[in-house]
Amino acid sequence: MENQPLVSICIPNYNYARFLSKCLESVLDQTFSNYEVIFRDNASTDDSFDVAMSFRDRFAEKGISYSIARNKYNLGSDRNSELCAAESKGKYRLILASDDCLYPDYLKEVIEVFQNNSNVSMVMVHRDEIDADGNVKKSIPFYNSSCIIPGEEQAAVFMMTGIAIPGQRVMKVSSVDEIKEWICTFQVANDWYYNALMACAGDIAYINKPLMQYRVHNQNETSESEYNLTGVLEHYQIIHKIAKVTSQIGYSKPQKRLPKAIEKLGDMCLRYAYKMFLQNEKGVAEQYLNLAKVFKVTLESQDNYQELRECINLEGMILKERLLQYKERYEVERKVSYNPPENAQLF
Amino acid sequence: MRKPLVSILIPNYNYGRYLNECLESVLRQTYDNIEVIISDNQSTDNSYDIMQEYKAKFKEKNIWCDVLQNKVNIGSGGNTAKCFERSVGEYFIWLSADDSLKENAIELMVQALTKYPSAGCAMAHRDEVDDEGNMIAKPSFYNQSCFIPGEEQACVYMMAGIAVSSQILFRRVSYLAMLNYKHLRFQVAGDWYDNFMMACVSDVVYIKQALVNYRVHLGNETSDSERNLVGVLEHYQLINAFCTIANSFGMTKPQKRYDEAVNKLGFMCLRYTRKMILDKQYEVARKYMKLATIFCSKIESEAEYIQLTQCLDKENSIEALMEITNSEVFERLKSYDPPENSIRIPELE
DSSP: OTTOOSEEEEEEESSOHHHHHHHHHHHHTOSOOOEEEEEEEOSOSSSHHHHHHTTHHHHHHTTOOEEEEEOSSOOOHHHHHHHHHHHOOOSEEEEOOTTOEEOTTHHHHHHHHHHHOTTEEEEEEEEEEEETTOOEEOOOOSBSSOEEEOHHHHHHHHTTOOOOOGGGEEEEHHHHHHTGGGOOOOSSOHHHHHHHHHTTSSEEEEEEEEEEEEEEOOTTSOOHHHHTSHHHHHHHHHHHHHHHHHHHTTOOHHHHHHHHHHHHHHHHHHHHHHHHHHTTOHHHHHHHHHHHHHHOGGGGGOHHHHHHHHHTTOOHHHHHHHHHHHHHHHOOOOOSOBOOOTTOEEO | OOOOOEEEEEEESSOHHHHHHHHHHHHTOSOOOEEEEEEEOSOSSSHHHHHHHHHHHHHHTTOEEEEEEOSSOOHHHHHHHHHHHHOOOSEEEEOOTTOEEOTTHHHHHHHHHHHOTTEEEEEEEEEEEOTTOOEEOOOOSBSSOEEEOHHHHHHHHHHOOOOOGGGEEEEHHHHHHHHHHOOOOOSSOHHHHHHHHHHHHSEEEEEEEEEEEEEOOOSSOOOHHHHTSHHHHHHHHHHHHHHHHHHHTTOOHHHHTHHHHHHHHHHHHHHHHHHHHHTTOHHHHHHHHHHHHHHOTTGGGSHHHHHHHHHHHSTTOHHHHHHTOSSTTTSOOSOBOOOTTOEEOGGGO
């Protein structure tokens, strides 16, 4: 089928009219041209749909198939993404959030990797971050080199972290079909689980150049899933599910990582406890501290744990100062890129 | 009276030792417009032979019986779904192959669904039966048979799962309607989620009589999902999801039970603590104790919590544990009043 586009870019949208032009421009500006675009609006109350419509002529001029649809009711973002995907015809699929955008060589570079490596089920790319005002922030790539990682090795890495949000990954659709039976919907960190599943269907490629911009909204705000612990508890579910599914398909490394992955969640709870103290949510902070000990029994002997514990009894300025000290000592961003796992092939 | 067709769906894996009792109970139903669909999931015991034997017996009674055999084990979820896909009855029930029905079970549940067309399912009380066939009667969940509006029942599901599949006769159209909204998939508590979703789309009839024999496999062994905490944490996810789902259906009441539901989970952790101590999984038991305090901040002053702490301090003292068995924390000892707006149904009692 000659007319079939090689790549489908799915763009589900809800009330992101203010970012949408930039997103669609970036799609239009791709240096690789064999793709289709599927836009689906989830009953936005802003002028998203008009913005999307205004791009029709420009896609048509370039001979790119551009489909626009609108849901009568808001169906939730997962369902909207699914509907986009269901309509897509490409051999490869990218689901792009409508507040993110691509750099011009995104598709070109990703497709080149797919074409040179037939066992690759998913290509991940590094990202820059952009805030709501458009300020771009560089960050350190996850791996220090572009590489092809055997599925089992990468699945073991996914036990520890999710790495890529949807806009950072392009999936081979035939590989998605292979893992269909394992799909299950998590409410907060579904992307992470999905990434791990893709590692069950083949090798994973990583391009360590930033090829897209990921929009970061109000990082200081606390979300519902942080207040009620469902986020971190879901992580716990996810790593167990990954361990189970990967061992069913015959991988052994992810399962072996499970104890370590659980301990890491203990440390993650400390970060949330810190965040909750900042918000003056002591009750929740204490819950996180208790939960941390469930995940990591040895935590009590860690200084950072002890210091946070003491915060429970502090108030006002003293608490603030203590948290500031804590931040300087322990709250550090990842400053290094990792070496790719064993058996990875660099490029 | 019109007699709607009822599909009795029996997925099986290696329950040959219980299958006779199960199929015999189906054969003896006082309600006769049934079809039986049995699917064997690659059992390694004599299950399939027993199924064939009963297929002939059903045929003698002019009852349609389909015996399916999977080429490979397709997982219990897959097998359950397969039975459903093959069935056509207006009502259906998934009967676990190690459970069995009382003779009038289907008759009474059909009567309930026929009388209350807005009810998506009829849910009956159960007796428990151990591996040796000893019957243990337990108090019914509600203290009367009743019709319960969906939203009220959804509130109750915030607190407890109530029924296993063998206790529920579904109305097919309601179940299909529910599937349209079903979006999440759970690893352990799928039935509970389904029951909740049913309450979002339809009402419920509860039958206080025990119409099912539910097999309890005694012994102190604990399961994977109990030892790694995944089960109880999934319950927590579940009640959080329930609030969101209830809101999307325009129901406001379940949300109000949220705090109470989380507290209750704290007590459920104590139940697991006890179980872990019995299985000598002391480290896991300690984790459950910690979790309990996260869900219920006041639990540390509860008698059961203190007693369990003492048990864990001297790890071998099972006697101390036995003393605290008789507590609502570890087992429901009474029946509840139905929620408000329920209607009592004396003829089903």
